[in-house]
Amino acid sequence: MKGAALVVWVCLAGVASFALFNITFKVEQLEGELKLLNKAVLKEQKAVHVLRAEWSYLNRPDRIEALARKLLPELAFPNAAQIGGLERLSAPAATAIGASAALRAAMVRSKP
Amino acid sequence: MMFWKRKRSVRRRRARPTTRPSAERPADKRAARALEVSRNRLLVTGSVLLIAFIAISVRLIDVALLQEAREPRVVYAPRAQAMRMDRADIVDRNGVLLATNLTTASLHANPRKVIDADAAARQLVTALPALREAEIARILKTDRAFVWLRRNLTPRQQWRVNSLGIPGLYFQSAETRAYPNGALAAHILGYVDIDHRGLAGVEKSFDASLRDNAAPLRLTIDSRVQYILRAELSQAMTEFRAIGAAGIVLDVRNGEVLAMTSLPDFDPNMAGSVRAGQRFNRASLGVYELGSTFKIFTVAMALEYGVVKMSGGYDATKPLRIARFTIRDFHAKKRWLSVPEIFMYSSNIGAAKMARDIGGEAQREFFSRLGMLRAATIELPEVGAPLIPSPWRPVNTMTIGYGHGMAVSPLQLVAGVAAMVNGGLVNRTTLIRSDAAPAPGKRIISKRTSDEMRRLMRLVVVKGTGKNAAAPGYVVGGKTGTADKSGRGGYRGEALISSFVAAFPMQAPRYVVLAVLDEPRGNKSTAGFATGGWVAAPIVRRIIERAAPLLGVLPVDEDAPAIRQALGIRLKKEERQLASF
Numbered sequence: 001m002k003g004a005a006l007v008v009w010v011c012l013a014g015v016a017s018f019a020l021f022n023i024t025f026k027v028e029q030l031e032g033e034l035k036l037l038n039k040a041v042l043k044e045q046k047a048v049h050v051l052r053a054e055w056s057y058l059n060r061p062d063r064i065e066a067l068a069r070k071l072l073p074e075l076a077f078p079n080a081a082q083i084g085g086l087e088r089l090s091a092p093a094a095t096a097i098g099a100s101a102a103l104r105a106a107m108v109r110s111k112p
Numbered sequence: 113m114m115f116w117k118r119k120r121s122v123r124r125r126r127a128r129p130t131t132r133p134s135a136e137r138p139a140d141k142r143a144a145r146a147l148e149v150s151r152n153r154l155l156v157t158g159s160v161l162l163i164a165f166i167a168i169s170v171r172l173i174d175v176a177l178l179q180e181a182r183e184p185r186v187v188y189a190p191r192a193q194a195m196r197m198d199r200a201d202i203v204d205r206n207g208v209l210l211a212t213n214l215t216t217a218s219l220h221a222n223p224r225k226v227i228d229a230d231a232a233a234r235q236l237v238t239a240l241p242a243l244r245e246a247e248i249a250r251i252l253k254t255d256r257a258f259v260w261l262r263r264n265l266t267p268r269q270q271w272r273v274n275s276l277g278i279p280g281l282y283f284q285s286a287e288t289r290a291y292p293n294g295a296l297a298a299h300i301l302g303y304v305d306i307d308h309r310g311l312a313g314v315e316k317s318f319d320a321s322l323r324d325n326a327a328p329l330r331l332t333i334d335s336r337v338q339y340i341l342r343a344e345l346s347q348a349m350t351e352f353r354a355i356g357a358a359g360i361v362l363d364v365r366n367g368e369v370l371a372m373t374s375l376p377d378f379d380p381n382m383a384g385s386v387r388a389g390q391r392f393n394r395a396s397l398g399v400y401e402l403g404s405t406f407k408i409f410t411v412a413m414a415l416e417y418g419v420v421k422m423s424g425g426y427d428a429t430k431p432l433r434i435a436r437f438t439i440r441d442f443h444a445k446k447r448w449l450s451v452p453e454i455f456m457y458s459s460n461i462g463a464a465k466m467a468r469d470i471g472g473e474a475q476r477e478f479f480s481r482l483g484m485l486r487a488a489t490i491e492l493p494e495v496g497a498p499l500i501p502s503p504w505r506p507v508n509t510m511t512i513g514y515g516h517g518m519a520v521s522p523l524q525l526v527a528g529v530a531a532m533v534n535g536g537l538v539n540r541t542t543l544i545r546s547d548a549a550p551a552p553g554k555r556i557i558s559k560r561t562s563d564e565m566r567r568l569m570r571l572v573v574v575k576g577t578g579k580n581a582a583a584p585g586y587v588v589g590g591k592t593g594t595a596d597k598s599g600r601g602g603y604r605g606e607a608l609i610s611s612f613v614a615a616f617p618m619q620a621p622r623y624v625v626l627a628v629l630d631e632p633r634g635n636k637s638t639a640g641f642a643t644g645g646w647v648a649a650p651i652v653r654r655i656i657e658r659a660a661p662l663l664g665v666l667p668v669d670e671d672a673p674a675i676r677q678a679l680g681i682r683l684k685k686e687e688r689q690l691a692s693f
Binding site: 010013016017020042045046049050052053054055056057059060061062065077078079080081083084085 | 165168169172175176194195197208209210212214215290292293294296335336339343583584585586657658661666667
């Protein structure tokens with residue numbers, strides 16, 4: 001009887017220690033993965049940072065203006081008569097534009 | 113212990129039959145000893161294993177039951193470490209990147225490890241054409257362990273050098289301060305030295321926080337408006353062959369500077385090779401006698417202190433003599449002028465007489481409350497202290513009345529004009545965008561006076577010297593200014609500071625715009641004139657036409673009854689006739 005109890009205890013201890021070590025190894029493995037992921041995130045952050053600088057460089061207003069002059073020679077500065085609120089338009093047109101603007105706003109909001 | 117004793121007793125029991133003295137033989141003795149040794153070894157091994165098992169069991173119980181037996185109350189998600197640069201970014205009010213740190217590679221060499229210096233130099237100049245072959249060969253032949261060849265390579269250059277495969281050449285990564293928009297906001301941003309210490313602009317005034325903070329520094333500048341201001345000023349500077357120009361766009365409600373430029377400027381990416389003249393910030397560091405734009409303050413003071421009413425006026429028939437000066441009118445009408453006329457024709461005689469009636473003490477106190485007697489408050493190290501007369505004689509009071517004898521920075525003028533049109537509140541000018549509500553401004557003139565100033569400034573653009581600033585639909589109001597530049601021993605005849613300060617839309621002003629040209633020369637398009645109304649007013653018109661739609665100011669019908677009522681001035685019949693020609 002005593003021997004059987006001992007065997008049970010030893011088995012339990014064995015199972016428990018196996019589980020413990022298994023978990024430890026898994027955690028270590030996950031930590032390693034996390035480290036790699038963090039490294040990758042950092043690398044991506046650096047890339048995004050460089051891209052932001054490039055974006056800003058490519059969007060210099062003087063460059064955009066030069067490109068617009070070259071590629072869109074018909075484009076001119078808008079004059080005051082071309083700018084106005086919705087109320088200046090006739091009712092159906094205003095409704096249509098208002099609806100599409102509302103739709104656009106809703107789409108922008110629903111972006112992830 | 114029990115285990116030990118039991119084993120011993122077993123041994124004893126077994127050994128007993130063999131321990132009879134008569135039967136004892138040497139062979140048995142040896143066997144018994146061997147058995148004894150092996151049993152002892154078994155026992156020791158068993159004990160060690162037992163201790164190990166006990167230790168593991170104790171630790172198991174400890175881990176499973178005693179330590180953190182519950183689920184952790186606070187769950188920490190493992191977070192990626194955020195990227196950290198030596199210096200925080202600077203962005204404009206819309207988040208456009210104005211200054212950032214980039215990691216670049218710098219090329220250095222260990223000449224002792226370079227096998228063939230001449231061949232290496234020959235190859236290297238194919239990848240980096242800016243280098244000189246002879247110079248590189250000389251450097252690579254020296255007996256040193258470290259020499260710099262070129263700092264801050266572009267990724268493409270680095271790739272090219274790397275693909276040459278020259279032994280003894282190495283790269284070192286380091287951060288470089290980059291200004292993607294170049295000269296766009298050079299005087300505001302400033303620049304840094306090679307160790308990333310701010311030497312000018314907000315780079316200097318926010319040096320410590322840029323080093324410590326990861327969050328970008330957000331300016332009030334709108335890079336689009338800044339570009340428009342710079343482009344228009346630069347074009348006018350070329351057109352009128354001016355030696356310099358300055359311009360500011362300011363939000364009248366909170367003192368935020370939307371754009372500020374000073375020409376000639378520089379590219380902060382190449383701050384090392386910049387001349388002192390380019391570094392000079394005319395908008396905040398330069399102080400100038402800004403001429404007739406000061407009449408805005410004189411008239412506001414006169415109306416506020418009840419010195420004269422809108423319907424009142426002064427005789428401007430003859431030039432005014434005081435001490436050794438003679439005060440003349442540029443657009444002389446040679447008759448009695450009402451207050452609106454004095455303002456719209458920019459009469460020096462009228463303004464001088466008005467200032468005389470206000471008195472030196474009141475004038476000084478007014479300018480002091482407006483912040484014009486000390487350097488402007490703005491987050492830049494380059495701020496010029498105004499030049500004010502000491503002592504403040506009656507003649508100074510009169511000349512200051514039309515903007516001579518006191519020099520302030522363009523920034524101070526703009527801040528002052530903003531207070532005149534925004535309902536009478538002096539706001540602190542700022543370059544830093546903050547989400548917190550700004551401190552309420554200090555009242556300097558009543559709402560009523562401010563309303564009258566709006567009407568007067570509108571009149572200048574509709575009927576007076578500032579017609580060239582009329583941007584249709586945006587209800588512009590303003591004041592021209594043309595001042596003789598003072599040189600050694602008095603004023604220099606032909607050297608002018610021509611300016612125009614405007615606010616729009618005048619029925620509810622949102623922005624003040626200033627354009628100043630330093631020593632412009634008239635040309636055919638201006639009939640040879642280089643005054644503020646001819647050279648600076650058109651700049652302001654173009655700036656407003658281009659920037660107003662971006663700033664969300666909708667054009668209105670300027671002839672609408674509500675606008676006419678808000679900004680109209682009833683001139684007397686004879687004045688109307690005279691004004692029409």
